[in-house]
Amino acid sequence: MLITLQRRVLHLRSPLVTAHGSTSERHVIEISVQEGKFYGYGEASPLPGFGLESFQEAETALNNWVQDPEQLPTSPAALSGAATALEYLAFAKRGDSLPPASIAVQALVGASEIFDVETQVAQAIDAGYPAIKLKVAATNTSADIERIRVAATLTNEKALLRLDANGGWSTNEASQVLRAVADEQIDLVEEPTQDPSDWRAISTRTGLNIGADEHLSGALQIDRILELKAAHTFVLKPSVLGGPGFTRQLASRADEHNIRVLISSFLDGPIALRAARDLALDLAPHEIHGLGTAALFVDELPEDVQPVKGRIFRR
Ligand SMILES: [Mg+2]
Structure with missing residues (x-):
C-alpha cells in the first residue's frame, strides 16, 4: 500500500x-x-x-x-x-458505489457583533438553510442574550436555532443566558458548561435539549455522560473521533440510549466533509447536520460538499 x-x-x-x-x-x-x-x-x-x-x-x-x-x-x-x-x-x-442522495445541513454563525449576527442569520435563511447554529459563550452574557434574541427573531418558524457554547459558560452564566431567552424557540444547546454534571439541571430549569460534542472524545467521558443522562443529542465529528468505524459505534450506543445523533464537520476540508456527509446519510438521513461549513471558506471547495438551498448532494 x-x-x-x-x-x-x-x-x-x-x-x-x-x-x-x-x-x-x-x-x-x-x-x-x-x-x-x-x-x-x-x-x-x-x-x-x-x-x-x-x-x-x-x-x-x-x-x-x-x-x-x-x-x-x-x-x-x-x-x-x-x-x-x-x-x-x-x-x-x-467495487461498491453509493447512490446519489442529499442531506440537510445547518449554517454556522460565529460573528461576535450583533449587526454581523443579524446579517449572517438573515443571509442563511434567505439561502434556504433549515437550521442555524450560533456560537455563544465567546463574549459576555449580555452580548450573548442579545445575539440569541436577534437570531431567534429571524429564525422564528423559518429555521431551527441551535446554540453552541463549547463549554465556555459557568453554571451561573449558562442559567442567566438561557433563562433570559427561555421564550425563544431553541432546538439545542451544545456543551453549555465544562462539567456535564451541570447539564441535566440546566435542561430541567430551561426546558432545553442539551448536546454533547467535545465530551465525546474519550470512553470514560462518554460513559459518564450516559450515566448522568446529561445529553439528549450527540454531535459526532468523524474527523476527531477516529474515523467512520468509531463514529458508527458511538452512534449505535447513542441509539440504545434514545439519544439523537447529528454528524458534524470540524471546519473540515472537502475530503473529511464528504466522509461525514456519507456517514450522515447512513446514520441519520432525516436530521439536519453540521455539514454546511464549506460555505465558510474563501477557497472554492468541490460542488459535492457545497451547500445548495441548505443541502449537500452526493452525486
Ligand atoms: Mg459543538
Missing part, C-alpha cells in the same frame, strides 16, 4: 469565534492510500483548543505511518484521517 500526504491551507471568509478562541484558517493534511488501481482518501486537520494533538504531532504520526503502514497513528486527528482513507480504499476494492 502506498500512502501519500499533502499539506493544504484553507482560509475562512471571516474568523470563527468560539469559547476555544478565534480561527481564521485551517491547516489540513490530505491523505491518499493506493493499492493498484484503487484509492482511498482521508484528511487530518487538528484545531487548537479542542483537546486534540497539534498539527505538528498529527503530521509526525502520519509520516511514521507512511514508513510503517501496519502501525496506524494513535493521535485522534491523524487516526481519523488514516481510518477514513482505509475505509474508502476497502470500499473501492469491493
